[in-house]
Amino acid sequence: MATKYVMGLFKQEDQAVAAIGELKESAWPLHRTHSPIPSHKISTALGLKDSRVGWFTLCGGILGFFTGFALAIFTALRWELIVSGKPVVALVPFIIVGFEFTILFAIFGNLIGMLVLSRLSRPENLENYDPRCSGELFGILSSCSDEEKEGLSTLFARNGGETREFE
Amino acid sequence: MTELTFSKIDQTVLDTLRPASGRYWLVVFLLALGIMIGASCWLYQIFTGIGVAGMNIPVAWGTYLINFVFWVGIAHSGTLISAILHLFRAGWRNPIARAAETMTVFAVCTAGLFPFIHLGRVWLVYYMLPIPTQRTLWPNFQSPLMFDVVAISTYLTVSSLFWYTGMLPDLARIRDTAEGVRKKIFTALSLGWTGEHEQWRHYTRIYLFFAALATPLVISVHSVVSWDFALGIVPGWHTTIFAPYFVAGAIHSGLAMVLTLMIPLRKIFSYEKIITVHVLESVAKTIIFTGLIVGFAYGTEYFIAWYSHNMVEMDTFSWRATGDYAYGFWIMVVCNTMVPLLFFFKKIRTSIAWLFGISIIVNIGMWFERFVIIIGSVGHDFLPNAWGLYAPTLVEMGIMLGSFSLFFFLFVLFVKHLPSVSMTEMKESVAEGEGHGH
Structure with missing residues (x-):
């Protein structure tokens, strides 16, 4: 029995949220949703937890802090020249280097976190995807057998959506 | 705002x-010509020597440093608008x-x-990089010039990544409407963005962190x-007020540049329903605020000089206002602190012509502020026998023209x-109904 991927496309966020609720109570799976804007209502309806990307950011920041200090201390010790009567390893000015590296590495961590967690750059991202979802429509992707196709379409239509089938 | 829908926003953009x-390409060509003039001047300087610039003892820091500080300042309001106002949930920034972010990157x-x-x-230039070489000589991170290398390169990296990441959903929108080679390019640029809930979940969080770290x-x-x-x-420089004074000045000049860029952009691309007068008015109100801070800083500098009873400090500040470069000082004071006060009048801050005119005046004033700070101190420091004047040469003027051309060239290509x-x-604003137009 061939599985059909069916996407419900909604003009209104609330319609999509209602359809998600109904779909979750049905036997049909909810593979993913697409939306042109971030939606708290959809996140709540899907029961999503907060992103853990902040851990990447934090790790990046901590690494950056120590890297900045280590770099400044290392370069100072390579040429032990006393400048303006300050100690060779002068921690106060090195705070600036440490601070800038903290921000820089935290941003790298932030970005790596997103790339890893949201699985961007996968070719299959664009499979079973309707390009209108980046424009004005909210999409909900589900799947069913050929026989159940009509029932799934009815569910989407009941909530004000149109249906698109993928092979 | 109520007239805007998701599809209208997409269509307009x-x-x-x-x-x-053809007119667009003519502008691009003229700006490219300006860049060529600047590049030729720089090449001439490289082959002839730095002496072709007007800098000499005691004024060893001239227009190159003035322009450096000017452009770094311009860069600041992009981050103010994209990061700080994002944290404050100011809807008019959208x-x-x-x-503004683009302006930051190019500036x-x-x-x-x-x-x-x-x-x-x-x-x-590689002397400034912490890399192992046969010289075994490493940069000294106790120097503020090395702080600068680290800070500016971090800022360029972070603001470029912030700009690109913020653009991902829009790049995906272009991919979904494009055809042929253009589609392939935007497919690569959009990194497979589809607006999936998992993507939004992480994206909204990293955008918040970007804003929180960029601030x-x-x-x-x-x-x-x-x-x-x-x-x-150096008298006139050695003061604790400088950091907040520079930050306020940077945002002041950057906001003025935002108006200078947005007003023609709005007209040429028929963005009137998106970049409403209310948005421009909000920028103008912020300019009043930053102008007042800058004015307060100017006054504080004089107060500190007088209160310290330091003869050199008092003389430097007296010379700034009455000496050879007094014209620069008064341009600075009038353009940066007095002219922006006109924005207190609603009629002026809602008039496109006034907004544009005042934004240009503030830009000029802020360039002169850096002129006054830099030349006004090194030209007239401790010893009267070491005092000296400075005037930029044609080579420096050419390089300055090249820098302005480069900035506008990149911006014009971008738009x-x-x-x-x-x-x-914009769609988020429409969805939330927190219209910037109301």
Whole structure:
């Protein structure tokens, strides 16, 4: 029995949220949703937890802090020249280097976190995807057998959506 | 705002990416010509020597450093608008955030050229990088100039990544409406973005972190630039007020540049329904605020000089207002602190012509502020026998023309090839109904 991927496309966020609720109570799976804007209502309806990307950011920041200090201390010790009567390893000015590296590495961590967690750059991202979802429509992707196709379409239509089938 | 729908926003922004007219390419050509003039001047300087610039003892820091500080300053309001106002949930920032972020990236690129130009022997620039070489000589991170290298390169990296990440959903929108080679390019650029809930879940969080990290960064960067001066013992520079004074001035000039860029952009691309008068008015109100801070800083400098009873300090500030460069000082005071007060009148801050005119005046004033700070101190420091004057040469003028041309060249290319208004953030504004137009 061939599985059909069916996407419900909604003009209104609330319609999509209602359809998600109904779909979750049905036997049909909810593979993913697409939306042109971030939606708290959809996140709540899907029961999503907060992103853990902040851990990447934090790790990046901590690494950056120590890297900045280590770099400044290392370069100072390579040429032990006393400048303006300050100690060779002068921690106060090195705070600036440490601070800038903290921000820089935290941003790298932030970005790596997103790339890893949201699985961007996968070719299959664009499979079973309707390009209108980046424009004005909210999409909900589900799947069913050929026989159940009509029932799934009815569910989407009941909530004000149109249906698109993928092979 | 109520007239806007998701599809109208897309249509308005995507229309700007259609093939450009002959007039557009003429502007691009003229700006490229300006860049060529600047590049030729720089080449001439490289082959002849730094002496072709007007800088000499005692004024060894001239227009190159003035332009460096000017462009770093311009860069700051992009981050103010995209990061700080994002944290404050100021809805009016959404229509102009993208263009302001772009302005930041290009202004930092332009600013970054000036230390290279000022260096004279530009091929020795790698001395500033912490890399192992046969010289076994490493940079000393106790120097404020090395703080600058770290701060500016961090700022360029962070603001470029912030700009690109913020554009991902819009790049995906272009991919979904494009065809042929263009589709392939935007497929690569959009990194497989589909607006999936998992993507939004992480994206919204990293955007928040980007904003939260860019905010202290932007404050640190211009503080570090100010310490290039304040950590020297030159009268007029050696003051603790410099960091906040520079940050406020940077945002002041950057906001003025936002108006200078947004007003023609709005007209040319028919963005009137997106970049409403209310948005421009909000920028104008912020300019009043930053102008008052800058005015307060000018006054405080004089107060500190008088209160210290330091003869050299008092003489430097007296000379600034009455000496050879008094014209620069008064241009600075009038353009940066008095003219923006006109924005207190609603009629003026809602008039496009006034907004544009005043934004240009503030830009001029802020350039002269850097002139007064830099030349006004080194030209007239401790010893009367070491006093001296400075005037930029044609080579410096050419390089300055080149820098302005480069900035506008990059911006003009950007507005026709990438979305100059964030479609996603505009849609969010529409969805939330927190109209900037109301």
